[in-house]
Amino acid sequence: MKLLLLAALAAWEACPYFSEILPDPQEVEDARGEFAEIRLPEKFRRGTLSVVNEQKKVWSGIVSDTVKRILLIRDTSLCPLLKGLLCRPLTGTALPNSREAMWTLSSPSCADTAKLPIPKAGESFVRSGEAFDAWEWEKPSPGIPNGIFEKGIVDCHLNIDTLIYAENGWRGEWTLSGCDSAEIDAKFSGITAFAEKEWRGTLFRGVRSPFFTYLTADAFHLTVKLPEDDVPGNDFVDSLFAKPGAFPVRFTEVHPCPEEGMPEWIEIYNPALREVSLAQMSLCKDKTQFPSAVSIQKHESIVLAKDTAAMRLYVGNSEVKILPVNFGYLKNAADSLYLCYGKEKVDSVFWGKLTQIQPKCPAGFAVASGRSEDSPGFQTPGSLARDTALPFQVEWNARVFSRKKSANPLMVRIRSELSVTVELISGKGDLLWKKELPAEASGNAWTEIPLLQKGFPGANFLRFSAGSHEKRVGVVLRP
The missing domain is CATH 2.60.40.10 (Immunoglobulins)
Structure with missing residues (x-):
């Protein structure tokens, strides 16, 4: 039995063989992504190869000494640019997705047969087994050697x-x-x-x-x-x-219960001096991986939202970076979020009765301080450090305004033993208007804010400050 096994392995080392076949791709349509991959060992006597699927020839060609692997694929634009890879179109009818299939490979001195079971959607057949006579289901890797199953692969x-x-x-x-x-x-x-x-x-x-x-x-x-x-x-x-607690990217703001029609969103921030790739980051759940080609720059904030179009409309400008992340639905009363790098949790935030943070819907909150905040895409001086209770109370008449309804301006009133500075800030962070209001313990006086005259379409912000304390409120200006 051992001699037969050694003879079989010697035959594989001298002859080309099917190494991977994908009948039912999922990331692209079948007419583009179906492929068959063939490995050519070094000892193979080069010449003409023929590939047959379901008794119909799908490719035939002469193979040079420099070719180590052949990829037959429906759409050759999907071929990777690899040294030693010969990429050619896979012809013939569509590969069967619901039944077994037979492939044959022949040359003047060698032959190989692959009898495949019923496929699994989105998974390749990869050759395996001690004598290379079995098939495993694996993630497709067209044109790339599979070091787990193939023998003689150098992969550092x-x-x-x-x-x-x-x-x-x-x-x-x-x-x-x-x-x-x-x-x-x-x-x-x-x-x-x-x-x-x-x-x-x-x-x-x-x-x-x-x-x-x-x-x-x-x-x-x-x-x-x-x-x-x-x-x-x-x-x-x-x-x-x-070091523990020193990962550069962290949560800074969460909006679990925005106003009706507004999307839920999360903000992350990089306070470091270098950019950080988001390729291995997620919210520690399946399907919450961040876009792999994106980095967060130094001192940059990024907004995560399921509906990026609605979030862009809410923000009102193109300066804020918004990424699509499907984090499901956040619970208003109590919930938690985790930030992962790979499989390691690097940051978290909790809110609810048992924590120091209880959202005051429809406002979001700053993670560091737990106080209400609405500043998507940038940080306020008070959003990065925990503050004590505010020495003033603020009320406003609405959060959404329109220039067409000039009879309904933005109005605020403040109850405070101290004078309070009020600032109108654009969505980009530019100061548009500023006024210091005197102390008003009763809080009966309303003050008009020139949002309709000086604000920009989209998100604008009101900043109320007294000494080292401040509060920021987001308002939306419609055309």
């Missing part, structure tokens, strides 16, 4: 085993896998301080190697360049690390 991986903050820097251990050895270049870049350190050295497979960098930043960005191998796309490590 760097695993961070331990990492701790020492007295004068960061100390850890890492291990190389997937290749015998690799020379790596690592760069440690401080997030909260402009400092960079480099590490260069050779790592060997399976050897847990220590490293140390004299970087005292609370959070840092690690990038590591690995040598090119058979599996491109993962030759670069790009990760964030931070």
Whole structure:
């Protein structure tokens, strides 16, 4: 039995074979995404190959010595640009989605047959088994070797085993896998301080190697360049690390119960001195991953909303960055949010009777202070630090106004033992109008705010301040 197995493996090493087949793609339509992938071993005597599906030829061609893999795909614009990959159109009728299928591959000296079971929507058949005679369902990877199942694949991986903050820097251990050895270049870049350190050295497979960098930043960005191998796309490590409580991105504002017709939204903020990629960030739930191609710049705020069009209409300008994140529905009375980097929770916010934050609907709240706030896309001086109770009380007659209804201006009244400064601020943060109102203990006097004359269409803000205390209220001006 062992001799038969060795003979079978030797045959695979000398002949081309089907390595992956996708009959029923989900991210694109079948007419574009169906594909069959063939691996060509080094010892194969090159020549003409023929591929047959359901007794009909779907491709035939001469293969040169430089080709290591063939990808037959409906839409060749989806082919990755990889060295050694030959990409050609997959012809013939649509692949069956609800029954078994038979594929054959032949050359003057070799042949391969793949009898596939009924497909699963969106998953590829990947060849597996000790003798390469079985099939597994896996996430599609057209044209890219699958190092888990295919033999002889060189795919270097760097695993961070331990990492701790020492007295004068960061100390850890890492291990190389997937290749015998690799020379790596690592760069440690401080997030909260402009400092960079480099590490260069050779790592060997399976050897847990220590490293140390004299970087005292609370959070840092690690990038590591690995040598090119058979599996491109993962030759670069790009990760964030931070001491507990020092992760640079955090929640700053939550609106669980806005006015009717307005979308729920969440605000995150990066107080650090460097930009941070959102590629590995989420709200710690399935389907709440942030858009991977987006970064949050230093001192930038980003609004997360399910309905970005409605949120843009509410904000009223294009300066505020708004990202689509499907976080479901937030509970008004009590709920919680978590911010994750990968699988690690890096920030959280709770509200309800058992916490210090109880939203005063329809207003949102600043996470740091728990007080009411409505400033999507930018931070107020009081939104980043916890404040004591305000020494004044504010009322306003409405939150939405229209220039067509000039008889209904924005009015406010303040009850305070101190004088209070009132400012009208545009959605971009520009000061439009300012006035200091005298102390008024009774709070009976109403003051008109020139929103209709000086405000911009969309979101505007009122800022009330007395000493170090302030309150900000959002109002909407319609044309």
